[in-house]
Amino acid sequence: MSRELSVVVLAAGMGTRMKSEIPKVMHKIAGKPMVNHVIDTATHLNAIKTLVVVGPDMPKLIEAVSPHPTFEQTDRLGTAHAVLAAKEALRGLTGNVLVLYADSPLFTAETLLRLVAAREHGDHAVAVLGFRPEDPSGYGRLVTDPANGELLAIVEDKECDDTQRAINFCNSGVMCFTAESMIEILEAIGNANAKGEYYLTDAVEVARANGNSCVAVEVAEEETLGVNSRSQLAVAEAIMQSRLREAAMVNGATLIDPGSVYLASDTRLGRDVVIEPNVFFGPGVTVGDEVTIKAFSHLESCVVGDKADIGPYARLRPGAEIGAGARVGNFVEIKKAVVEDGAKVNHLSYIGDARVGAKANIGAGTITCNYDGYRKQHTDIGAGAFIGSNSALVAPVSIGDGAIIGAGSTITGTVEADALVIERAQRLDKPGWARVFREKMKALLGK
Known part of the structure; x- marks a missing residue:
């Protein structure tokens, strides 16, 4: 990585499947809230800025990520909309901007540096982390050019044709942008979809329509785990514990x-x-x-x-x-x-x-x-x-x-x-008292 790096952490979701009164990303793994794991990873990347997008009424989350600035996504209208909540802080940045998710705490600094390096190496507008699950059902597919490896599109599972559905290279959600063109790309994303939301995945289509190239970088599936339920929280805990134990022994x-x-x-x-x-x-x-x-x-x-x-x-x-x-x-x-x-x-x-x-x-x-x-x-x-x-x-x-x-x-x-x-009560001896007591109780109780 040769240019400056900034990070946007998306943390606005409540996580209804967690059945919790606290924001999803405040749930802990290895004793620390998920969002702080992600922020610590950004720190290891020497990010010059870490911007955190939060939802309404999240004072404990804002406190947890301090002193990093927070930006409220008042209406939850998709991932691209969430990133643009920090638009004013993104203006004027140079170099690279990583978009990370506070409910995905397992990405390593080494993996994210590979993503940034790949974007810089080809001067791509967007770089995306992808993985290959055993069952790709439900994941967006990364369509790449077999000739040069460039990323051509991210196609949501329900929109795939038969050929695309056979692809097992899937979108993790993590992206790296060229800072200078990022806002222009995000503002061009529309919401012509069933949910009426602005999806960050559409950034690839917009960038290519503008004549820019994109690239995908593969990562192990384990790192991509997003935590949306208590059972997934337990899986993430197990993975983190395995890493910590191995590091301790090393x-x-x-x-x-x-x-x-x-x-x-x-x-x-x-x-x-x-x-x-x-x-x-x-x-x-x-x-x-x-x-x-x-x-x-x-x-x-x-x-x-x-x-x-x-x-x-x-x-x-x-x-x-x-x-x-x-x-x-x-x-x-x-x-x-x-x-x-x-x-x-x-x-x-x-x-x-x-x-x-x-x-x-x-x-x-x-x-x-x-x-x-x-x-x-x-x-x-x-x-x-x-x-x-x-x-x-x-x-x-x-x-x-x-x-x-x-x-x-x-x-x-x-x-x-x-x-x-020596500070004790004075000893008092009563010879035979215990025998007399037992006889009295036997006469009284018949046993």
């Missing part, structure tokens, strides 16, 4: 059972990370080198330092920061808390709104009581502290470096460094 992570690991689009894994089966990554997770994440763990919006050991059955919630060499074991939940280097929270604990100092040890069943029904309070546990099993730390509380908390204690306030604190 970059040095070991996925023992790749098919059971679910990644977010922004998951960052270091080298020599080992991920056991049935691990789920929500958005915003960064994992350092030589980390082991054991089975059935759930991570979201957190950072895991080098050589840490997580799980099995661990949950790292937003704001969790796990230090190098730290250990977060089975059935441990960490929320908005820092677990410093070498610290251990091995099992059956909740640590929220807290700091756990370096090399501290948190005993089984320990919880930070961080919420009083109205406010979240902080717990600070010093370096090298030892918290006995089944302790409750009632925030706000501060435990000094090296302090020891006896098992079963409920701690409030401040514990000095290197102190031992």
Whole structure:
């Protein structure tokens, strides 16, 4: 690609088949709305402008694509009509303009660059991405010149004659235009069809009528998937997950059972990370080198330092920061808390709104009581502290470096460094009480 590139993303459709109150393109794949996948691809193409066409009353969509400018298609009168909603922003552009669809999130930057390069190479007015499905029924056919490969027409399935219907080269919808002639071509498209709409596919006919050439570029069918239903959303998710898993392994992570690991689009894994089966990554997770994440763990919006050991059955919630060499074991939940280097929270604990100092040890069943029904309070546990099993730390509380908390204690306030604190009710023994109780119940209940 040698000339400037701008992108128009069509996102005005509501997607009635989704049966949803939110715009179709706001549904997520790998933790990110479909429209943002498409915008991110445009960013990878170094587009100088990304223009997004939206429908009426879509404030959440407009917010999601910010800071990119949006243009409202008030009346949904076809794809060419949608692109022209951004007409004023398209005026004066030079180079190439790609038209993408916000409900087609699987096109890769490499594929789109091939399309742009093909348009530039032949100085074509329009370049179209095509694919070859096993069953072309329902798709518009790309009619090409066998002599030179130029695209002659896009013919809708219902308008094909027998010869055209036998063609298996189909229209994906994605097009690249010469910026300087794009508006003229689109404004010449008519709506003499059953729906009375202005179709972008007619751009090929208009361009050729003006004496310009067009070209089609083939792409794998998988990339062309458009999401119009929940089942198609699931198919797109599976394809995206397969790509993310492969990329993770190529970059040095070991996925023992790749098919059971679910990644977010922004998951960052270091080298020599080992991920056991049935691990789920929500958005915003960064994992350092030589980390082991054991089975059935759930991570979201957190950072895991080098050589840490997580799980099995661990949950790292937003704001969790796990230090190098730290250990977060089975059935441990960490929320908005820092677990410093070498610290251990091995099992059956909740640590929220807290700091756990370096090399501290948190005993089984320990919880930070961080919420009083109205406010979240902080717990600070010093370096090298030892918290006995089944302790409750009632925030706000501060435990000094090296302090020891006896098992079963409920701690409030401040514990000095290197102190031992045991806070339990006084033991009360009643010899024989249990035997007398059982005899009484047997007499009362007859058993």
